[in-house]
Amino acid sequence: MAEVKIPIGPQHPALEEPELFLLTVDGEEIVKAEMRIGYNHRGMEKSAEFRTFLQTLYLFERICGICSHSHTTCYILAVEEVAGLEIPERAKFIRTLVGELERIHSHLLWLGIAGHEIGFDTLFMYSWRDREFVLDILEEITGNRVNYGINTIGGVRRDIPEGKIDDYLKALDILEERCQYYAKLAFEEGTLAARLSGVHYLSKEKAIELCACGPMARASGVATDVRFEEPYLVYDQIPFNLVTYDSGDIFGRTVVRVLEVIESIKIARYCLQNMPPGEYRLEKVPKKIPEGEAFSRYEAPRGEDVHYVRSDGGENPYRAKVRAPTMQNLLATMESLKGSYIADAPIAIASMDPCFSCTDRIALVRDIRSGKESRIRFRDLSKYGKGGER
Amino acid sequence: MVREYKNIDAKLKESLENAFGDKVKVENPRPHRLNVTVSRDDALEVVKHLNEKHGLTYVSTITGVDAIEHYEVIYHFFLENTVINLKAIVPKEENPWVHSIYHIIPGADLYERENKDLLGIYPKGHPDPSRQTLPEDWPEGDYPLRKDWPAKERGIR
Secondary structure: OOOEEEEEOOOEOOEOOOOEEEEEEEOOEEEEEEEEOOOOOOOHHHHHOOOOHHHHHHHHHOOOOOOHHHHHHHHHHHHHHHHOOOOOHHHHHHHHHHHHHHHHHHHHHHHHHHHHHOOOHHHHHHHHHHHHHHHHHHHHHHOOOOOOOOEEOOEEOOOOOOOOHHHHHHHHHHHHHHHHHHHHHHHHOHHHHHHHOOOOOOOHHHHHHOOOOHHHHHOOOOOOOHHHHOOOOOOOOOOOOOOOOOOOOHHHHHHHHHHHHHHHHHHHHHHHHHOOOOOOEOOOOOOOOOOEEEEEEEEEOOEEEEEEEEEOOOOOEEEEEEEOHHHHHHHHHHHHHOOOEHHHHHHHHHOOOOOOOOOOOOOOEEOOOOOOEEOOOHHHHHHHHOOOOO | OOOOOOOOHHHHHHHHHHHHHHHOEEEOOOOOEEEEEEEHHHHHHHHHHHHHHHOOOEEEEEEEEEOOOEEEEEEEEEEOOEEEEEEEEEEOOOOOEEEOOOOOOHHHHHHHHHHHHHHOOEEEOOOOOOOOOOOOOOOOOOOOOOOOOOOOOOOOO
């Protein structure tokens, strides 16, 4: 019989991203998996060369709709290293806090998607409902549900709202209880284990050989986590555990992500309780960054995010390089697709948590009955952005 | 509480300097960072050495830079809490190339092809360096990350 090739993508109902996965099948089994990326290449690295360091920060905020804070933090750590800036301790705590809240929301989002892909829509509804706790906190702290824009060169843009910390801690307590329930569900309720065990298996050897990172590697028993290996911000002070699981399948990736949410809640709680008082940004930051180069790593929700920044002493980056974690995990995902069933392909591709943009709410509000629009003037928006008005 | 981390910077520096002598320039700008500069021809040997003697398997990414006088291909490796930025200097020539490290570290596959697409640095010895990053209808020999690429005319703002 002739080879049967099934393309998934670049546009496909089971895939939210423009990527092509070309699967060669023998009956139900996938015997060869090829891919083609680049359908959504936006040329951001080149654009960065024509923008100032600060403008590039906001450009990189938009690399991803979910892990936007990861990209900006990773970029800004490199910029601050080149510039030799030491940011205030409080700013480090706020960055860590927002980063962990982002991880919680991203993992819960994934849990919902995974539930949906395997037809377990109750899980999808529950986990997305619980995700709102974190999004509400993020909105209060940063002003946005996604694309927070909290980072700025030399610190963060605004402080934690006063008198709100107890409310956040309460919300985190409820969320932790919910996540304990999900963890229990994964181990005790048969549906998840029955559907996900043994699916899309990635051995530890292959994970190391193909340089997998993040939850995908950790679910194959590889103890890799940038927060542990090379602590940035304040991770070297915070007690938390590295979660690994050795099943190597999608069930393992689910368990790792759920348990990681619980660890992230602990870190967020630690940040809220131990945040030192004081300034949250440097008063004066140079526009021109001295000549030099820096490479920084950051543990994004999907794995290791890396940025490389070089300055020639001017206002714009000479070269800014971005590598998102999904790119690092693609090879391992393709390798594991071999031998999987074609019906498992959607959940298999989703299991590496490919990064797709989620939509934001809009700031313009229209009253349907009266047709009246409320608009924010630029001056007020600018004031709001600086934290003057809430 | 501040956790302590194993630091093998000095050990790696010594090992590289003993094995390659003047061919490598090793800097240690801050703890857990090694910047190694070599010529393009020696880069593969350095990677082999790190792989065989120290068990290097992980590459984070590969950055290509057009530094006007020459190209730089920077391999970002990670080995036991140390980031090794291996910078290979590629002279400006009509068809610049580097040795592919695919056979030592398969995880480098996509990044070598990305540099070929965007900067035109060919990974010699790569089994399938077909186009991956740019669209199919992008003209051959048109490399957007080169500094002489006419960005303004091509609509970059």
